[in-house]
Amino acid sequence: MQTDILKFYNNKTVFVTGGTGFLGKVIIEKLLRSTDVKRVYFLVRPKKNDSVQGRFEAWKNEPVFEPLLKVKPNALQLVTPIPGDCSELGLGLSDGDRRILTSQVHVVIHSAASVRFVEPLHKALNINTRGTSLMLQLAKEMQCLEAFVHISTAFSNCPLDHIGEQFYPEILTCPAAKVLEFNESLTTEVVDNIAPALLGKFPNTYTYTKALAEQVIQLEAKDVPICIFRPAIILANFKEPLSGWIDNPHGFVAMIYGIAMGILRLVYANPKARALIVPGDYCANVALASGWHVAKNAGSNSTPPIYTLAPPKTNCVTFGEATKMYLEYNSKFPVVKSIWYPFVHITTCIWLFKVGSIFYHMLPGLLFDLLLRLQGKQPILIKSYHKIHEALILLYPFSGKTYEMDTNNTNHMWESMSPEDKSIFPFDMSSLNWEEYRNCIMSGMRGFLFKESWDTLEQAKRKHFWFHIMHRFLQVVLCLIVGKLIWISYNLITDQYLEAIEVTLSPPKANFQIM
Secondary structure, three states: OOHHHHHHOHHHOEEOOOOOHHHHHHHHHHHHHHHOOOEEEEEEOOOOOOHHHHHHHHOOOOOHHHHHHOOOHHHHEEEEEOOOOOHHHHOOOOHHHHHHHHHHOEEEEEOOOOOOOOOOOHHHHHHHHHHHHHHHHHHHHHOOEEEEEEEOOOOOOOOEEEEOOOOOOOOOOOHHHHHHHHEEEHHHHHHHHHHOOOOOOOEEEEEEEHHHHHHHHHHHOOOOOOOEEEEEEEOOOOOOOOOOOOOOOHHHHHHHHHHHOOOOEOOOOOOOOOOEEEHHHHHHHHHHHHHHHHHHHHOOOOOOOOEEEEEOOOOOEEEEHHHHHHHHHHHOOOOOOEEEOOOOOOOOHHHHHHHHHOOOOOOOHHHHHHHHHOOOOOOOOHHHHHHHHHHHHHHHHHHHOEEEEEHHHHHHHHHHOOOHHHHOOHHHHHHHHHHHHHHHHHHHHHHHHOOOOOHHHHHHHHHHHHHHHHHHHHHHHHHHHHHHHHHHHHHHHHHHHHHHHHHHHOOOOOOOOOO
């Protein structure tokens, strides 16, 4: 069966950047499994102790490709790694590789980015902003180019509360071209020092440099069949190729991971704010569908179309509801690696979070690390808690309030798809079953992050039961201690009050003097 999207990708050569990242892997896997592409090139950055070929061999062994290889054993032979680096001038491409790309590629999916919130500005600019500009220059040289999909983020304009599928150059303190000029002419130290002035209301260098990259596209992408895809918070895959697959405990995934392990007990977030969570496989489907859609409408768009994927108001969960769902699942299906009974309290008060972290995290962490030292093991919790607290504060701009995200273009693209394409490339967030997706996330986390099989469930349940008993016992002890302190304080205050009354009411002593 050849649908519109399948026809578009049939016999096409696709170039993917960021292919070693979570979303990049899902996109490439989907291309190979669902379409008949001719070839997939993807950019691979050589690392200090690992060659491009070494990284490619490890990449091919990822669990996400296992279902693909069962139905198409030779599928990965269609994938060719291209040595390069989006942070380097010329993208780090050799002349030969550049000629291959410019002469063969039909579709570009630019997913490479630095997603670190604390990335020094000069590095984030090189990868996220200048890298996008260099990719556009490369695209303009491509003789067969039909579609260019730039993957941004739904929070690229996060200084705004209501974000439409449009460009917002007015929220930038300085034009992208000028900022890139600063980055080229000034030292890295100076660029990083002026970062607060350049960022303005942006909470981190990631969202700021992503916004700059969008302006680069708005101004430099003339005559390029390009679109921008803005996904919200990407979590584990929902349905395919592996339900619940995730390959890293970062960002909000780390939060869920910490709760399940019994490490994270106090969260800095707004429980009433909507959690703008989207499945990884839905994001891959939007990326591929938007490539087809922009090619289909080439020449009819005066500005590059923007597609946002986020949950609608009619079908979403809050951070408080999501946390409750995760705890409910974990009580039924705990993990062996947990170190305490999982529970969570959420606060929007920063000083309460900092004070509470001492009692919820640091003091228990000190005790746990002391026990590790007595066993001759390396202490881990205190060091981990410092990172966890920093991460929760960095995430607060996105977990502390509700953003209104327009998804009109994405909805229109969905409606324009045939029933067959909707079945092959699903991404309808209005029909997502959140409880089912919760089960997928937690089940996937158990297998892919905790590396625990379902055979250990009974052992985990026994451990969970005794942790629950210990947790309740500790609560009773703490209540008794607090009650005792209150009683002692009450008695002290009462005694002082009675003494004061006694002194006030007692008659003055007669003062007789014998003459």
